[in-house]
Amino acid sequence: DTEVTQTPKHLVMGMTNKKSLKCEQHMGHRAMYWYKQKAKKPPELMFVYSYEKLSINESVPSRFSPECPNSSLLNLHLHALQPEDSALYLCASSRSPVLDSNQPQHFGDGTRLSIL
């Protein structure tokens, strides 16, 4: 069982829908991450939140909107997605956002997103 919980596990949505992906951890970690992973490729970093503030945005299109309501929760709001956005979306957390971190990232099981 993972200590980072992601919901839903699967999501199918149309290009005009609005949906949200959720991520939760109760390990007291103060850094949380969103990754996108296409089939047979390594994860690609999308966003990093450090102490509930957005610290890295890897030039992600605005149709993806992250939100960190508190230190345990990280959301990813989706709107007007394209078919090429279909992928596995992984959330991760680490104890603190130390630069050049020596800490492991704990990953969730991911949300498999399909855009029709």
Next chain:
Amino acid sequence: KNEVEQSPQNLTAQEGEFITINCSYSVGISALHWLQQHPGGGIVSLFMLSSGKKKHGRLIATINIQEKHSSLHITASHPRDSAVYICAVPQGGSEKLVFGKGTKLTVNP
């Protein structure tokens, strides 16, 4: 930017065999991560190491900082070890990890 190379890309073994997966990187680092991803998608952090060797059950990870090289070994491999193994290193000065392309391991009974 750190470049991470893994080899082999694909590896098929018979149950019980000793497995080695290699990872090389281009820029000096403070720590290297080995991750495991099963077909279902979830990623598990296996090791984070900055020097020497670490062991957890049948898994052993080694790193040579001078040569910028790490290996992941699996002793007495089992079909449940079948997964993609990914090496990752920090990109200096940020919380980013740079990932290798992964090694897909299949262990046949």
